[in-house]
Amino acid sequence: MSPSESEVPHQAGAAREQSPPERTGGELLVDCLLAQGVSLWTCVPGESYLPVLDALYSKAVAGHGPRLITARHEAGAANMAEAAGKLTGRAAVCLVTRGPGATHASIAVHTAFQDGTPMVLVVGQVARAHLGREAFQEMDFSKVFGGSAKAIVTVMEVDRVPEHVARVSHLAHAGRPGPVVLVMPEDVLAEKTNGQVQVAPRPATPSVVQHEAELLLRELAAADRPLIVVGGPGWDQDIADRVRAFGEANSVPIVAAFRWQDAIDNRSSAYAGYLGLGCNQRLRRHIEEADLVVALGPRLDDPTTNGFQLTDSCHRLGVVSEAAEELTTSSVPDFGIHASLDSIVGVLLSRGLPRNPHRERWAAELRAEQERFVTPKESDLDLDVARVIAHVRSQVPDDAIVTNGAGNYTVWVQRFFEFRRYRTQLAPRSGAMGYGLPAGLAAATLAPERTVVTFVGDGCLLMSGSEMATAVQHELRLIVIVVNNSMFGTIRMHQERAFPKRVIATDLTNPDFSAWARSFGAQGSQVRRTEDFTPAFADALAASGPSLIELITDREQITPDLRIDELT
Numbered sequence: 001m002s003p004s005e006s007e008v009p010h011q012a013g014a015a016r017e018q019s020p021p022e023r024t025g026g027e028l029l030v031d032c033l034l035a036q037g038v039s040l041w042t043c044v045p046g047e048s049y050l051p052v053l054d055a056l057y058s059k060a061v062a063g064h065g066p067r068l069i070t071a072r073h074e075a076g077a078a079n080m081a082e083a084a085g086k087l088t089g090r091a092a093v094c095l096v097t098r099g100p101g102a103t104h105a106s107i108a109v110h111t112a113f114q115d116g117t118p119m120v121l122v123v124g125q126v127a128r129a130h131l132g133r134e135a136f137q138e139m140d141f142s143k144v145f146g147g148s149a150k151a152i153v154t155v156m157e158v159d160r161v162p163e164h165v166a167r168v169s170h171l172a173h174a175g176r177p178g179p180v181v182l183v184m185p186e187d188v189l190a191e192k193t194n195g196q197v198q199v200a201p202r203p204a205t206p207s208v209v210q211h212e213a214e215l216l217l218r219e220l221a222a223a224d225r226p227l228i229v230v231g232g233p234g235w236d237q238d239i240a241d242r243v244r245a246f247g248e249a250n251s252v253p254i255v256a257a258f259r260w261q262d263a264i265d266n267r268s269s270a271y272a273g274y275l276g277l278g279c280n281q282r283l284r285r286h287i288e289e290a291d292l293v294v295a296l297g298p299r300l301d302d303p304t305t306n307g308f309q310l311t312d313s314c315h316r317l318g319v320v321s322e323a324a325e326e327l328t329t330s331s332v333p334d335f336g337i338h339a340s341l342d343s344i345v346g347v348l349l350s351r352g353l354p355r356n357p358h359r360e361r362w363a364a365e366l367r368a369e370q371e372r373f374v375t376p377k378e379s380d381l382d383l384d385v386a387r388v389i390a391h392v393r394s395q396v397p398d399d400a401i402v403t404n405g406a407g408n409y410t411v412w413v414q415r416f417f418e419f420r421r422y423r424t425q426l427a428p429r430s431g432a433m434g435y436g437l438p439a440g441l442a443a444a445t446l447a448p449e450r451t452v453v454t455f456v457g458d459g460c461l462l463m464s465g466s467e468m469a470t471a472v473q474h475e476l477r478l479i480v481i482v483v484n485n486s487m488f489g490t491i492r493m494h495q496e497r498a499f500p501k502r503v504i505a506t507d508l509t510n511p512d513f514s515a516w517a518r519s520f521g522a523q524g525s526q527v528r529r530t531e532d533f534t535p536a537f538a539d540a541l542a543a544s545g546p547s548l549i550e551l552i553t554d555r556e557q558i559t560p561d562l563r564i565d566e567l568t
């Protein structure tokens with residue numbers, strides 16, 4: 001639910017103007033959003049927010065407009081905005097029209113909510129006089145987004161645009177970040193005002209207090225088999241480097257929460273793998289043996305905890321978070337600490353732990369198991385996806401950005417791509433298909449100097465495939481790798497386990513994806529053998545625009561370790 005009106009700060013900090021000009025609500029909205037440090041603007045244009053588009057036109061003509069990416073579907077536009085928030089830590093803005101525009105964007109709002117990503121969705125609305133009369137495309141957005149946004153704010157007075165923009169920006173970034181929905185009636189956008197731009201204060205997190213720091217150190221020192229789970233709000237590269245150094249110096253194994261693999265250098269001797277869908281099942285068993293698990297930052301979500309079983313398996317559980325609400329969201333820990341990760345990590349690294357041979361053996365055992373898990377096995381497959389991904393890792397820089405959507409193909413990516421730097425993994429913790437390509441477009445827009453590789457399944461790609469046109473139109477440089485097994489593989493796997501040999505609704509008929517890519521004006525190629533991927537990838541790396549490589553895979557190989565006929 002949204003905070004009550006009494007909680008809204010009327011002066012949220014201001015970028016005070018000497019003499020505020022008269023401008024439309026649309027112009028003021030754009031100026032206020034720009035003042036919050038928006039990372040990217042995306043849209044599918046709609047008549048309900050024409051004054052906003054006109055304001056963006058004026059900015060563009062004047063030469064200081066924001067980068068605006070026009071997508072081909074609101075789901076693509078909203079997923080781009082969500083991915084931009086992941087990549088930068090600052091909310092992006094997605095502009096959509098009312099009714100179908102907003103509902104198309106809702107999947108990305110849900111992803112941002114589950115993933116803890118700051119995002120602002122601006123929705124055009126019917127005129128105020130028509131509200132509640134079921135006007136054309138009218139919706140009650142408090143009901144539509146009530147369970148998937150941190151706040152839904154409808155601006156009913158043009159003079160209050162600055163206040164509400166500052167409010168939603170603050171909410172998007174405070175505590176556990178997430179999406180906010182700003183609803184703008186079209187007549188509010190057209191009205192004139194002398195309102196002043198206001199800037200939201202940056203959220204602050206308290207430093208750790210001494211007795212809590214001492215508690216955490218005592219718990220770690222007393223454990224023979226500790227485990228630190230990393231990720232979450234407040235993470236950055238410096239914290240990642242210091243946590244890695246602490247783990248290595250003190251023989252404390254570090255694992256990544258689901259799709260937070262870039263929170264720690266995977267080459268580290270302290271890194272023991274990731275938790276979540278497709279993770280190493282031996283690592284799951286090790287967690288059952290752990291005498292202490294400390295979540296250093298991340299939410300202990302369903303995939304990370306294997307259906308919230310983690311609290312039942314470990315002897316003691318501690319949660320450290322910059323978001324106070326996370327201390328008891330998914331479980332009640334033995335101890336919880338609300339503090340900035342920077343202050344916590346500073347204490348850990350400055351104090352360290354006494355040597356413990358049991359802990360040293362434990363850390364070495366987990367690291368050895370991780371190295372075994374990520375080493376591709378010998379294979380007689382014509383096309384071995386594990387070796388394809390290992391080759392990609394060997395050819396791209398450490399700061400290359402890898403994106404993906406959802407499906408069994410992602411298990412290969414998570415297992416065999418070695419993430420080395422923070423904010424190089426863009427993937428939906430919500431498990432949303434269709435995410436990978438829009439995320440790749442966001443990365444290519446915001447970081448054109450970096451290599452961007454997008455992995456998609458054949459089913460996943462065609463949920464947002466129209467955005468290939470967006471990539472070509474905006475001349476975005478990224479490499480799309482399609483893992484084509486001609487089916488919804490994850491659901492086929494579950495079908496075979498639950499209802500053997502009773503397969504329905506999972507087979508797919510696909511186009512020639514390489515020709516499909518070329519029809520948009522992108523580079524396209526098809527690979528059927530492992531050895532043919534090397535030259536195809538070299539050509540894609542050399543391309544100046546978007547390129548696509550289609551991998552024709554063995555549909556029986558449903559995971560790296562499992563074939564369909566082994567499920568029954």
